[in-house]
Amino acid sequence: MSLSSQLKYLEELTTNAKQVQDNLLEEILRVNGNTEYLRHFLHGSSDKESFKKNVPVVSYDDVNPYIERVAKGEPSNVITGETITNFLLSSGTSGGKQKIFPVNNKYFEKMSFINGLCSSILSKYIDGVREGKVMTFLNTRPLATTPSGLPIAPLSTSFLMSDYFKNLPSKCYVSPDEVILCVDNKQNLYCHLLCGLVQREEVVSISAAFASYLVQAIQFLETHWNELCGNIRSGCISEWITDRGCRDSVSVILGGPNPELAYMIEHECSQKSWEGMITRLWPNSKFIQTIVTGQMSQYIPILEFYSNKLPLVSPRYASSETIFGVNLNPLCKPQDVSYTFLPNMSYFEFLLVDEANNDEIVELVNVKLGCFYEPLVTNNFGLCRYRMGDILQVTGFYNSAPQFRFVRRKGMVLSVNVEVTTEQDILKALNHAGLVLESSALMLMGFTCYVDISTIPGHYVFYWELKEKSFNGIVKLDKKVMVECCCVIEESFDVLYRKFRTKYGSIGALEIRVVAQGTFDSLMKYFITKGASTSQYKTPICIKDPQGLAILEDKVLARFFSDKSPPL
Incomplete structure (x- = not known):
């Protein structure tokens, strides 16, 4: 589809959002109405009114037994009338546990459409x-299979291994497919950077699925630039790159010795400060494309430091369950990102997030400006009125399609007593603390937190990994600055937290535990051994995994506590 055709189709979809949604639900019920799952509720009916009256709102635990039966080899019509060909594996790091979801090529077709639409929107701006x-830092992981022999992998791996990716009419990546499909993460990342450096003048954008992985790529460059320069100078790739596809394809891109380029890169990378390093190495880059909404917003200051404040574009909102929508204003500030929901992706309903009336369900076109909702997804592959666990706020409409700001994950909270400190509260508080860190030339590279109830009273604990802004600088911790960070975080929390902390003394002083550099890499590697995808990995904002906590605790270098109660 051409640029103009895609943008025209976007207008049609968003203008006729209600009709598109009704038609999609009609199709889903026609195909899936006879499944074992839906027969319990519809008893042979397949109309919208019966669906809304009889089909319950569900969580993953409700549908998991049906999904597991199909994964073990029972017919797909246990849960869907579609023929299932793949299972998508969620990362498990944001919601607490890994989940699997059945799909087929229809999902990848929609993903291809979204990717093309995002490209057209960017071209417009x-x-x-x-x-x-x-x-682009795309990677894959080894495929696993279900007991019935169907492939099971994260969304990124599944799409990259599908015909929809392999048969793209034109690929604009600096890295060849052999690098993208390499399942060894270290070799993959090294080769991406090598290809990008050799073709530095041609690079117009830098991309990764999530901001966290892009930061990881920059840190990898910091530790491997000397070796990369050696490869460029000699025209030969390092011997430890043993993947044959990587060696052969990257050797072609290297094309022989290039001492001038190697010298230029060495000159830049050996400077004391790496501020603006992305634009220094890739001078024609116009923007960075990666998700920086939700918990990824913590990486905004780091990326702005390294990129000389290039635009940070969050292109789409998608998950293993469904694709939701696109960002129609890609050059807006990260904190202003809203996603326009596309009515042809899934059938969307919304549960009003209002304690006084939390049973009200509305259709896509009937949400109200400013209100907070949890989306319910009904897709082609067996999910019906499925609770996503995301909290969104309506920020506007594009034609008749609503636009949503991602607020937080539901249930990801800290609490000692009855106070509720959400993901949004935590990220806001960290932004305030980041301003204090500026005075000591430190950057927060990673964090997580939990409630320590082994003390009386219980208190919030934040694990921080810090880094000097100057290259290879030694982190020097100023107690006054760190204690001030503790106090600023507490002052940023809501009145209930501050009341329990100050007036009743039933919450203890907030603590920051500074961990050694590389600790959050170790935490990521641990979660990857449990099945998380490298490119989809998100450090949990609130960590509850005992072994994950043990990894953090083993690397603690210093502890700091707030030295005053926050004002009421």
Whole structure:
């Protein structure tokens, strides 16, 4: 589909959102109405009114037994009339546990459509997007199979291994497919950077699924730039790159010795400060494309430091369950990102997040501006009125399609007593603390937190990994600065927290435990051994995993506590 055709189709979809949604639900019920799952509720009916009256709102635990039966080899019509060909594996790091979801090529077709639409939207706002190349940190992991023999993998791996990716008419990446499909993460990342450096003048954008992985790629460059320069100088790739596809394809891109380029990169990378390093190494880059909403917002200051404040574009809102929508204003500030829901992706309903009336369910076109909702998803593959666990706020409409700001994950909270400190509260508090860190030239590279109830009273604990802004600088902790960070975080929390902390003394002083550099890499590796995808990994904001906590605790270098109660 051409750029103009995609944008025209977007107008049609969003203008006729209600009709598109009704038609999609009609199709889903026609195909899935006879499944074992839906027969319990519809008893042969397949109309919208019966669906809304009889089909319950469910969580993953409700549908998991049906999904597991299909995964073990029972016919797909246990839960869906579609033929299931793949299972998508969620990361498990944001919601607490891994989940699997049945899909087929319809999902990947929709993903291809979204990718093309995002590209068209970017072309509308940024000149030359389609003329250069993208340095994208795409990777895959080894495929597993269900007991019935169907492939099971994270969304990114499943899509990259599908025909929809392999048969793209034009690929604008600096890295060849052999690198993208390499399942060894270290070799994959090294080769991405090597290809990107050799083709530095052609790079117009830099991309990763999540901001956390892009930061990881920059840190990898910090530790491997000397070796990369050696490869460029000699025209030969390092011997430890043993993946044959990587070696052969990257050797072609290297094309022989290039001492001038190696010298230039060495000159930049050996400078004391890495501020603006992305634009220094890739001078024609126009923007960074990666998700920086929700818990990824913690990486905004780091990316702005390294990129000389290039635009940070959050292109889409998607999950293993469904694709939701796109960002139609890609150059807006990260904190202003809203996603326009596309009515042809899934049938969407919304549960009003209001303690006084939390049973009200509304359709996509009937949400109200400013209100907070949890989306319910009904897709082609067996999910019906499925609670996503995301909390969204309506920020506007594009034609008749609503636009939503991601607020937080439901249930991801800290609490000692009856206070509720949400993901949004935590991220806001950390932004305030980040301003204090500025005075000591430190950057917060990673964090997580939990409630320590082994003390009396219980208190909040934040694990922080810090880094000097100057390259290879030694982190020097100023007690006054760190204690002030503790106090600022507490002052940022809501009145209930401050009342229990100050007036009743039933919450103890907030603690920051500074961990050694590389600790959050170790935490990521632990979660990957449990099945998380490298490119989809998100550090849990609130950590509850005992072994994960043990990894953090083993690397604690210093502890700091707030030294005063927050004002009421």
